[in-house]
Amino acid sequence: MLTVEQLSKTYKGGIVALNDISFTLEAHSFTAILGPSGAGKSTLLRCIPQIMRPSRGRVLFEGADLTTCSQKRLREYRSQIAMVAQQFNLVRRRTALENCLAGRLQELPLWRCLLGKFPVSLLHEGMSALARVQLLEVAFQRSDRLSGGQQQRVALARALTQQANLILADEPIASLDPESAHTVLELLRSLCVQEGLTVLCNLHQVELAKQYSDRILGIRAGKLVLDVPTAQFSELDAERIYKA
Template identity: 45%
Template sequence: MASLLEINELSKVYADGTAALKNVSFSVAPGEFIAIIGPSGAGKSTLLRCINRLVKPSGGAIRFRDIDAAAASRRQVRLLRRQTGMIFQGYNLIQRVTVLRNVLHGRLGYMNAVSGSLGLFSRKDVADAKAILHRLGLTEQMFKRADELSGGQQQRVGIARALSQKPQLILADEPIASLDPVASRTIMEHLSGICREDGITCIVNLHQVAMARDYATRIIGIHKGEVVFDGRPGELSEETIHRIYGAAPDWREQGGESLARA
């Protein structure tokens, strides 16, 4: 099967000299649900942001279908982002507008500038957004403002917004880092379940080793900007986890649930 995404010798060095990524290479097949694990500062967020060009790589190649993301033109970057839904740790919702309107913003990449600025969404877009919210258990919240929702509910809105793009690839950057254990499980159940049912490929950054083992079809471990593990969850040994996390706190803390309050 042809790869959906190919990353070859990707590197990123920031202006202050920090080498966030060092010769990262891997391919992603359609339908995979990949968890990227590693300590804070390992380069996980930089990797996702290079894929959709929120960050420009310093070297290497990123090929998404027929687009070379590392060298993409402005028009190609727009096309790339249209096909790659992004889910953020901080939700990135517009707090003062409704849940439904936030989800519809996922359609802006398909609209012209005038329609988009005026919020002239089609009836089909509205119907599809409502169906996605129903699927995520948010029917009763769709006309509430985003700031009226709990953290877990807001992250489900973030998932719904990404799904409204009808993406081939979803990039989720620490989507459960600020959530309590129950909300974290709910988010991972929704995200992994919908991606599996709809055949959407997903790459998700996680701190929690246990979550990666429970939900991913494949795990990539990053340490100091380099890939040090790439395999199935069952192949992830305690020794490998220590190599990924290095001098970070005991990996068992990473394997437990997030203790942050929702």
């Protein structure tokens, strides 16, 4: 469902963050990206939906090249891609439910957004998404009153309300305690297995990548140094990614 072809990104000042990266994501799979700090993992995730424009290469999503398609088409494709970050990126003073609806506001006339008058069908979708991440009971709580783990699950519910089919998660568990981290990764995995989403997830923990992913990509100094099914991932592979 996603093919990245010979992707490179050089920042102003000449830092080569990505160097000729190519891989394909199977639909409904959970792919983990491992790599040392500064390897280019976040840059790669940003270059996929063109939040950041790559210097070279192509990103084929559902068959269309996001690097060359029109702005209008890009907006349509982007609505199918959700970004989930370490800092959750919720609107703090808004409720969990309102945060879920944020992914669909562009569909609504301005007056509805300003008055908070959401169509009942959309409210249903938001509530259904919260139910799927087991957060129905906090739907009407302000998001800054929720725990970190709950906030990250609201971010996933927002991705579901957005009707995304690809989730790009950049260290989604970095600021969570171990138990919440497992809950969030289990949830991401179940979104792949049970709801047919596709997940590409930057992680710093090899053990968690081995436990939850179907496939592991290794990035080091901007280069793809590993692309294996998780079942085949070995100690040697970990060394190839991390060892100096």
